[in-house]
Structures are given as C-alpha cells and as structure tokens.
C-alpha cells in the first residue's frame with residue numbers, strides 16, 4: 001500500500017521543481033509524442049541521455065524512480081515478449097511455428113522496453129516535482145479549449161484536485177482500518193484466494209462509509225461557502241510563466257530537430 | 265496466566281514508501297505489570313500510538329525485543345501466526361474505533377473478532393450478548409446496523425467487538441476522545457470494572473490528567489519517542505519540576521490544592537489526586 005510511488009510529490013527546489021506546471025505537462029506530453037520518432041540507436045541514445053539528465057536535475061534519487069517502474073514491470077515484460085516473439089527479420093535464432101526469435105525482434109523488444117521506461121520516468125518526473133494542486137491547475141489550463149465543446153472542464157479539474165487531495169488521506173485511513181482489523185485477528189495475504197478476497201470486505205466497507213460521509217460533509221462545506229458549479233471561479237494561486245519555461249519548450253524543439261536529423 | 269509486557273531496548277521506524285521516519289521510538293525499556301491500569305501520556309507526536317502499536321505487533325521493532333507473555337516480538341519475526349496469537353491476547357482499541365465497524369448487524373460485527381480467532385459461532389454469539397451488556401448497551405440493538413447508531417454507541421460497540429475476543433491485556437488509544445463527559449465516564453467506569461473484576465491489564469493513552477489521576481495506577485511519560493518516566497501516578501504528580509519540563513498539566517484537584525495552599529499558607533499532608541481526596545484532606549486539616 002505504502003509502496004505506491006506513482007503520483008506522489010517530492011518537495012524540493014530543483015530547477016525542474018521551479019518550472020511552471022503547464023510547461024512541464026506540455027513538455028512531457030510532447031516528449032511522449034516525439035518518442036515515436038526514434039527508430040535507431042542514435043535517437044534512442046539521445047532520448048535516454050535527455051531523460052537521465054532531466055531525472056538527475058530533479059534531485060530525486062534514482063532508486064525511487066526505479067521503484068516507480070516496478071508495479072508496471074510485468075506489463076512491460078509482457079509487451080516486450082510479444083514484440084520479441086512475433087517480429088521476424090534479420091538473423092533467426094529460434095523458430096517454432098509462428099513464433100520466432102530474431103535479431104530484429106530482440107532489437108525491437110529492447111527499444112520497446114526503453115520506450116516504456118522513458119515514458120514512465122518522464123511522467124514520474126512531472127508528478128514528483130509538481131504539487132498536485134499545480135498539476136490540476138495546469139491540466140485545467142491545457143483543457144480549456146474543450147470548453148468550446150461544452151465539456152465542463154472546471155468541474156472535472158475540481159474533481160481531479162479533490163481526488164488527488166484525498167489520496168494520502170485515504171491511504172492513511174486504509175492503513176488504520178487494516179490495523180484495526182488485524183488487531184481483531186484478520187491475517188492479510190494468507191490462505192486461499194477466496195479467503196483473501198473475504199478479508200477485503202472489512203476494509204472496504206468502512207473505507208466507503210467514511211469516504212461517503214466525508215464527501216457529503218465536503219459538499220455541504222463547499223455549498224455553504226457559496227460554491228456553484230458552472231460559475232466562473234477565480235484562482236488564489238497565480239500561475240507565472242517565466243523565461244525558464246519558454247527555454248524548456250525551446251529545448252523540446254531542439255530535441256525534436258535533432259531526432260529528425262538522426263533518425264533513419 | 266497473566267501477561268507481562270516487557271520492552272528491551274526497542275527502537276522503531278516508520279517507512280512509508282520512500283519516506284523514512286527514523287526513530288519514532290528509541291531505546292525504550294519498560295515493563296507493564298499484569299493487572300494494572302497504565303496511562304501513557306505525552307505531547308502530540310511523542311510516539312504514544314506507536315508504542316501501543318508495538319505491543320501487538322502492528323509495528324515491528326527495528327532493534328530490541330518485546331516480550332508479551334510467553335511470546336516474543338523481534339525485528340525479524342516472520343510468523344504471522346505468532347503475531348496473531350499475541351493479538352488474540354492483547355486487544356487493541358484504536359483511536360476513533362467506530363471507523364472499524366463494517367458488518368450488517370451489530371452482532372455480526374462483534375462476532376468478527378472471536379470468529380477470526382477460531383471461536384465457534386454459538387460461543388461468539390454468546391460473547392456478543394455478554395460484551396454488549398458489559399459496555400452498557402441494550403440487547404435489542406444486536407440486529408441493528410452499526411451504522412444506524414449514535415457516535416457514542418458506535419464506539420461502545422467497537423469496544424465490545426474487541427472485548428469479545430477475551431483479551432488479557434486491553435490497549436486503548438484515547439478512548440475518551442470526542443465523547444461527551446457522560447460517554448467518557450461510562451467508558452472509564454467500564455475499564456475500571458474490567459480491571460478490578462476480571463483482572464484485565466489496561467493500557468491507555470490519554471491527554472486528560474484528570475483521567476490519569478482518577479483511574480490509572482501507573483503512568484508512562486513519553487517525549488520525542490523516548491520513555492522519560494515510568495512511575496506510580498501519585499509519584500508522578502509529586503515531580504513538580506519535571507512535570508513543568510514535560511509541559512504536563514496537573515489534575516484539577518491538585519491544581520486547586522496548590523492554590524489553596526498558596527492562599528491559606530497551610531500545607532496539606534499529601535498531594536490529592538481527586539476531588540474526594542481533596543475534600544478529605546481539607547476536612548482533616550481543619551480548613552472546612
């Protein structure tokens with residue numbers, strides 16, 4: 001439970017921390033898009049160096065990034081295996097029916113692996129270095145065009161920020177309830193699957209009740225203070241676009257350009 | 265068999281993902297005598313809850329060992345079953361225990377603990393009735409949903425759910441928090457009864473020095489993750505200088521006694537912890 005790294009914020013004052021959330025979000029999404037331009041080792045190397053450099057700049061330890069990848073490792077390996085087994089071309093090392101392990105397959109598998117890891121690393125860079133509130137602010141800003149299509153963007157981002165705000169509270173509460181039920185003799189993670197499923201009931205029901213109660217209280221508190229959906233809201237925090245933010249976008253363009261030159 | 269709890273050089277950390285909260289407890293040495301009521305006091309963040317969590321293996325020590333009756337908790341204890349045995353004997357009531365209720369009926373919720381510890385259903389139901397009576401609730405709420413009860417009732421049901429496991433040691437984290445004076449009184453009266461009649465060892469955390477003075481035999485003072493004092497309650501409240509250092513209040517009766525002494529110039533023979541004691545002492549001293 002407490003091993004959840006993805007989506008956590010690490011307070012700090014690094015260069016990356018100081019960037020505006022909008023700049024970080026745009027750059028991260030942009031990076032994931034241009035990742036698909038890479039198609040040979042030079043381009044992958046360039047992107048890897050860039051990723052590592054950015055990670056280094058955040059001042060968050062590498063170990064923590066690696067722990068963030070861990071929960072997804074099976075998904076990654078599965079995709080990599082499919083890639084290896086079903087790509088043919090180049091020298092064939094092993095072949096059985098439609099399954100072949102070929103030179104191309106291996107290389108492709110390796111690239112896919114790198115791509116996955118880089119996507120995870122870059123997105124964790126954003127979440128590690130951006131306060132959840134700034135993040136939702138940024139998302140809200142980037143989604144503004146959707147308002148033209150009558151999408152309730154502000155409501156969505158409010159929901160998102162409330163949800164993010166309550167993640168630690170919920171984790172804390174889960175921990176407490178698990179402890180309380182442990183003290184009443186529940187042994188988690190033992191016995192048959194059905195048995196283990198059954199031990200979830202005494203956790204989820206209290207968790208749901210308290211969440212429902214809390215959301216009701218919160219809704220009341222908001223209403224009492226005059227919140228109305230659909231009305232324009234002003235923001236307490238000011239977003240400030242600085243020179244660094246522009247520079248970060250320029251760097252992204254330079255990166256794209258270099259990729260276009262290097263790719264085959 | 266009485267269960268004695270002994271901490272030997274215990275230290276403990278919290279590790280939450282990448283964040284490590286070091287030495288939340290350190291070099292803890294203490295013994296809790298069977299059959300006593302022990303109050304743990306100290307400021308917020310002093311490590312009281314963490315100390316309680318160590319006692320039934322919810323928080324494992326980083327170094328040192330904890331002896332609970334004949335069981336031992338060591339840093340690398342790997343047997344969930346041993347921990348479960350300990351938990352069977354050491355009941356724990358968390359702060360705001362009403363948040364642990366989950367079953368459709370009060371009866372089912374109270375039976376949950378005993379059933380987990382392998383008690384038969386009929387026995388568990390019998391215990392549910394008994395403990396409900398013990399905590400002073402009416403039998404006819406047995407078939408009601410716990411969520412339909414009032415806050416104070418919920419808390420008592422939750423305590424009943426722990427008592428139903430027949431623990432020898434009962435640990436409570438701020439059992440009176442958020443209750444009205446009446447509800448609080450009921451709970452403390454219950455605890456005293458359990459202690460006097462069933463010989464249950466009771467360990468509780470409280471911020472209210474009146475409760476300590478009135479109900480506890482022993483007091484453990486914690487500060488920054490360390491035990492700074494473990495004494496009898498009467499002794500504790502005679503440590504004027506240290507109490508000030510620890511920023512602990514005096515019980516109302518004692519504070520009032522000090523004021524009387526200051527204003528009349530008469531010194532009473534001993535520190536009075538409760539109103540009754542103070543009244544007696546005043547009569548003896550001829551002040552009333």
Ligand SMILES: Nc1ncnc2c1ncn2[C@@H]1O[C@H](COP(=O)(O)OP(=O)(O)OP(=O)(O)O)[C@@H](O)[C@H]1O
Nearest residue numbers: 278279280285288307308309310311312313314315
């Ligand atoms: N789940 C947790 N994860 C990380 N650190 C924790 C956790 N629970 C407590 N701590 C830390 O351990 C220290 C002691 O906390 P503890 O809850 O034992 O204090 P306490 O004496 O019970 O305080 P209170 O009177 O407020 O209940 C605190 O510094 C707290 O930050």
Ligand SMILES: [Mg+2]
Nearest residue numbers: 312313314437
């Ligand atoms: Mg506490």
